[in-house]
Amino acid sequence: MADPWAVREAFLIQRAYCDAHSAPITGRIAGALADSLTRESRTGARVLDWPGDPTADALxxxxxxxxxxxxxxxxxxxxxxxxxxxxxxxxxxxLILADALIVHDAALLPWLDGPPQTNEPGRSAVLMTGLLELARRFGPKLELLEIGSSAGLNLLIDRYRFDLGGTNAGPADAPVLIRPEWRGAPPPQVPIDIVSVRGCDLRPLDTSDAETRRRLMAYIWADNPERHARMEAAFAMLRSRPVDLAAADAADWVEARLDEPQARGVTRVLMHSVVWQYLPVEGQRRIRAAMEAAGACAIAERPLAWVRMEPDRGLARQELWLRHWPGGGEDRMRAIAHAHGLWVETL
Incomplete structure (x- = not known):
C-alpha cells in the first residue's frame, strides 16, 4: 500500500506535469487535491490508501x-x-474540492476503478512523424498494429489530415485536420499508403454509447477546449465507419499478429501511445521478445518496425522512439512532444 504522503506527492507531480504542458487549471486542481484529501469520504480514503503506485496508476x-x-x-x-x-x-x-468529495462521494468513487482513458487524436501526429520516416526508408506501404487502442481514435490515423510543419499527409477532404505547433525540421514529404490498421485493447470502449463519450470527454483537460471539438469530430468518424478494434490482451494479440503472413513490400508496424506503463511487466517482456524474434527474421522486402510515443515523466514530456528491422533494431528517439500532441519537436 502506498504511503499517504506518496499519494499526495503523486498529485504534486501531476501538477508539475500539467504546468509544464500549459494546463494551469488542471494543475491547480491537482495541487489543491494534494492538500485537501482526507478520509471524510470513501473516495478520499480510497485515494489515500491506494494499494499500488499512485503515479504509475495515474491516480x-x-x-x-x-x-x-x-x-x-x-x-x-x-x-x-x-x-x-x-x-x-x-x-x-x-475548500470547493473537499466539499465536492463529500457531497458527490458516490458519483466519484467509481472513477478510481480504472486508468484514465485519455483518447486524443492529436497523438496521431506524433505517431505519423515516425511513420513518415519509415515510409521514406522502406517504401510507402504500411500495415499498422496498435495496442492499447482504447476507443480507437488513433486507428483513424489513415483518415485524418496532417500538417506537420508543412509536411502534409492524409486525405485532403478529411473531417479532422491535425496541425500541431511544429518545432525543428519537418518529417520527410514522401508518399505513404496505410494498407491496413488494426488495434486491440483489453477493454475497448464503444463510442456509440453516449455514456462512454461523456466519460472520454471528462478526461480532456479543461484547459484545452479545442480538443473537445476535435474529439466530437473523431466520434462522428467512428460512427460513419468503425475501426478494426479487438478485445484482447496486448501480448497475446501482438504474438498472434506477428505470426501472420506479411505481404511483400509492406512494412509491418507495431505502434502505441501512452500505453506501456499500464501493461504488466510480463506482458512488456513478451512483447519485446516477440518483436525481437520477428525482427531477427525481417528482410528488406518485409520490414518490421516499432513506433511508440511514451512519457518521460521526469522530464514532463512524451518521447517518440523508433526501432526497425532490418537495420539492427536499435532504439532511436526521433522527437519529443506535448502529452496531447499540441506541439512536436523533432530531434
Whole structure:
C-alpha cells in the first residue's frame, strides 16, 4: 500500500506535469487535491490508501476525470467555477474540492476503478512523424498494429489530415485536420499508403454509447477546449465507419499478429501511445521478445518496425522512439512532444 504522503506527492507531480504542458487549471486542481484529501469520504480514503503506485496508476487523473464529469454535467456549480478558471486561489479551490468529495462521494468513487482513458487524436501526429520516416526508408506501404487502442481514435490515423510543419499527409477532404505547433525540421514529404490498421485493447470502449463519450470527454483537460471539438469530430468518424478494434490482451494479440503472413513490400508496424506503463511487466517482456524474434527474421522486402510515443515523466514530456528491422533494431528517439500532441519537436 502506498504511503499517504506518496499519494499526495503523486498529485504534486501531476501538477508539475500539467504546468509544464500549459494546463494551469488542471494543475491547480491537482495541487489543491494534494492538500485537501482526507478520509471524510470513501473516495478520499480510497485515494489515500491506494494499494499500488499512485503515479504509475495515474491516480490523480482518475480523480480529476470524475470531478470534471461533475462539472460537465452541471452537477456542482462551485466546482464548475474552478474548472472554468474563475476560482484561482488555492485555499478556495481546496475548500470547493473537499466539499465536492463529500457531497458527490458516490458519483466519484467509481472513477478510481480504472486508468484514465485519455483518447486524443492529436497523438496521431506524433505517431505519423515516425511513420513518415519509415515510409521514406522502406517504401510507402504500411500495415499498422496498435495496442492499447482504447476507443480507437488513433486507428483513424489513415483518415485524418496532417500538417506537420508543412509536411502534409492524409486525405485532403478529411473531417479532422491535425496541425500541431511544429518545432525543428519537418518529417520527410514522401508518399505513404496505410494498407491496413488494426488495434486491440483489453477493454475497448464503444463510442456509440453516449455514456462512454461523456466519460472520454471528462478526461480532456479543461484547459484545452479545442480538443473537445476535435474529439466530437473523431466520434462522428467512428460512427460513419468503425475501426478494426479487438478485445484482447496486448501480448497475446501482438504474438498472434506477428505470426501472420506479411505481404511483400509492406512494412509491418507495431505502434502505441501512452500505453506501456499500464501493461504488466510480463506482458512488456513478451512483447519485446516477440518483436525481437520477428525482427531477427525481417528482410528488406518485409520490414518490421516499432513506433511508440511514451512519457518521460521526469522530464514532463512524451518521447517518440523508433526501432526497425532490418537495420539492427536499435532504439532511436526521433522527437519529443506535448502529452496531447499540441506541439512536436523533432530531434
Amino acid at each position: 490523480p487523473l482518475r480523480l480529476i476525470g470524475g470531478l470534471h464529469a461533475l462539472d460537465q454535467a452541471g452537477a456542482a456549480p462551485d466546482l464548475s467555477r474552478v474548472f472554468a478558471g474563475e476560482v484561482t486561489g488555492m485555499d478556495a479551490v481546496a
